[in-house]
Amino acid sequence: MRPILRIRDLGVEYDGPNGMIRAVDGVGFDLIPGETYALVGESGCGKTATALSILRLVEPGRITAGTVEFNGRDLLPLSDREMQKVRGGEIGMVFQEAAAALNPVMKIGAQVSEAIRLHRGLSKKEAWTESVRLLREVALPDPARQAHAYPHELSGGMKQRVMMAIALSCSPSLLIADEPTTALDVTIQAQVLALLRDLRDRLGLTILLVTHDLGVVAENAGRMGVMYAGRLVEEGPVDQVFRNPAHPYTRGLLDARPLPGDGDGGPAGRLPVLEGTVPDPSCYPAGCRFHPRCPERLPRCDSEMPENVGHDPGRRVACFLHDGEGVNG
Secondary structure (H helix, E strand, O other): OOOOEEEEEEEEEEEEOOEEEEEEEEEEEEEOOOOEEEEEOOOOOOHHHHHHHHOOOOOOOEEEEEEEEEOOEEOOOOOHHHHHHHEOOOEEEEOOOHHHHOOOOOOHHHHHHHHHHHHHOOOHHHHHHHHHHHHHHOOOOOHHHHOOOOHHHOOHHHHHHHHHHHHOOOOOOEEEEEOOOOOOOHHHHHHHHHHHHHHHHHHOOEEEEEEOOHHHHHHHOOEEEEEEOOEEEEEEEHHHHHHOOOOHHHHHHHHOOOOOOOOOOOHHHOOOOOOOOOOOOOOOOOOOOOHHHOOOOOHHHHOOOOOOEEOOOOOEEOOHHHOOOOOOO
């Protein structure tokens, strides 16, 4: 099946206090129509910068390399006017902090209507009617009344549903959800994620889910990519990666998950931790960026950068342990 989104060799940089920050460095992956693909990693690994690059929203940063093909068309060379048609019209985005993304002095219905009028050319009355329909689509309680509310009058989960309504206002084929359950309690998180799954199945959406929560990945995604220090280090079907992680960093993330029945902090119940810290993005170490923390590093890891290579069918890993010379090769 032809990918709906194909990213190759993506590079994103920001100016930092200690020099240039390489937030994304050579990242590439495909999204298949109708799937949910999770981009996973710690804070600062570059997953949000990767997602924002698709819509060219990385300012004050800059995209320095690569291609972002959506339905066969590279988005990076497009004019700003052409990109405005893509944003919202073809690709929707649910931002990480709904409270910050919504205008505090505009009614909810007006904010949904604004996106509809911008892309679909409806009258003010038609757009308002459509905004109420969309609020109902995302299961906002009493949508006709809530359309007249201001953001501060809604709960966190309700705000996130409004963001989904705005993202879906022009029937996009791709939805980017950047940490959609941040700052929500567990019950509301489950409701929001269930809604995303329902919308995907009902509307035929393709979803790029950006998250650090492996529990969210396990329940909602079919494939996943794991990022570390600006690079994609492992990719594959979620069940396979969880069952048999190929990269030491992925193993470390999975081992650090609290599971039902884990101890309450005593010696026998302590979770394993990855030694060391994430490297400074303005001064990455030579070679594999994970090697200073890796319990399985090889001599060559100190100076050579591993490339993403095929591991098992449908899987890729950037690790010398899998190129024939390592213990797992």
